[in-house]
Amino acid sequence: MNIVVLVKQVPDSGADRNLRTDDNTVDRGSANNVINEMDEYAIEEALKIKEAHGGEVTILTMGPDRATESIRKALSMGPDKAVHVVDDALHGSCAVATSKVLAAALGQLNADLVLCGSESTDGRVQVLPHMLAERLGIAALTGARKLTVDGSTLTVERQTEEGYEVVTASTPAVVSVWDTINEPRYPSFKGIMAAKKKPVQTLSLADLGVAAGEVGLDGATSTVLEHSKRPPRSAGVKVTDEGSGGTQLVEFLATEKFV
């Protein structure tokens, strides 16, 4: 099975994250940039499917030059190769334009299965899988907590508010996964060394046949007008329980009219 895994480089969600003051895009310069955590589960799932059914695993990333670090990190887990869509004109692209670019790249890769995380930790927008499926005219099985591959039939358990849905489709398809689906492997030393030699193909907008005016800030379908930091919460009252902590808690709740 030919599997493509979408990987996004994001600012570390454990650090302070900001929007830039000049063009209102995500500040990737000041934060530590890492693989979107949810994508690691997609990589793991791809590797498990390859181990069971054979095939090839390709990482697909759209991002600036420095996303190369995350691509190598992804490859060190075990995928075979990577494709990096990189072009200065992409800076500030909205989700609609991003889906156009990634769909064009996927069109060249002939994937049976496109795997990705259910959301990125920076935008948390969750729209890419269905946008790609819509553009490519293929199925989207999203929010999977379990994926079963049987020949060309894919079946997922999709987590919902009330429980789960069992959803099935034939390949080719896009499948997005939650972090309950597996436990991603750590790259081995051998994997890290091997990743340095794995092929990484770069593609520009021209290679994909997408015009620069359709993407980036100029081609964006939405715009940020302004942004500000919320004032951090300040700590309130802290008491140490000396036998009446529970009662004190309820007294506080009563003054706030919750009891």
Added chain:
Amino acid sequence: MSEVLVVVEATREFGVKKVTCEMLTLARELGTPSAVVLGGAGAAEALSARLGEYGAEKIYAAEGEEIDGYLVAPKATVVADLVRRVQPAAVLLASSQEGKEIAARLAVKLDNGILTDVVALAADGTATQVAFAGSTVVKSRVTRGLPLVTVRPNSVTPTPAAVTPTVERLEVSLTDADKLARVVDRVAEQKGSRPELTEAGVVVSGGRGVGNADNFKLVEELADLLGGAVGASRAAVDSGFYPHQFQVGQTGKTVSPQLYVALGISGAIQHRAGMQTSKTIVAVNKDGEAPIFELADFGVVGDLFKIVPQAAEEIRKRK
């Protein structure tokens, strides 16, 4: 005034979700609200009273196996056809997994911008969003097409404005591309009568400090006494204490209730990301240095197995 389409979110068990009433309330500020019901046979009839109570002048209904038997795509096709026909002033969906997914397909079908996790929307189309785990407030707008936004639960106070809606049945004409992902089963998991996590006014969450799955009864008991939902930290979910759909945090649900009670949760950034926009936060933790106390309006340092039963008893006394 022009129509504002509100795509209805409802559950099989409890009917119209609160976020739908919030969206109808918001839609009334922007134009004339029309509710779009997409579901199994009989959905519109079951939901119409509640939708009318919150001001839906019109209900568009697309029902049946064709809508309900496949994932997301048929719903997006129906809404896209409707948008092209009625040219609404805005389209509002819930910022849930499915709401965002329908919106995603609409954005591509209509070549239209999309804004998610919106907490306010002005009449001129300017939306307010919260980003980076509630640390940043963003004002933004769609610059191509109409305002297509997904609204975060607990953003608007739902207020009734009763009308008697007219119901229009929609013709559903789907292509093969809409029927690629077939729903073959729906399985209900433990939930009981508690409010849904993202919509609840009160959320009581347990963390690693709760110790084991059995002890979560204590968290549930306090939640029930306060009429709230139960949540869990990632550490508690990863340890198998509580199911994943109740996880609050960066890789789980984002909640913004009136009251958030954190029991045995240290308050790692992963967890704070999902709850720090809650109005009032209280915490119980044995470690007085736990970062959760930096956010808490009221914190008790001590043994939750002593403090929580005492609090439960005190609430019962006051009832």
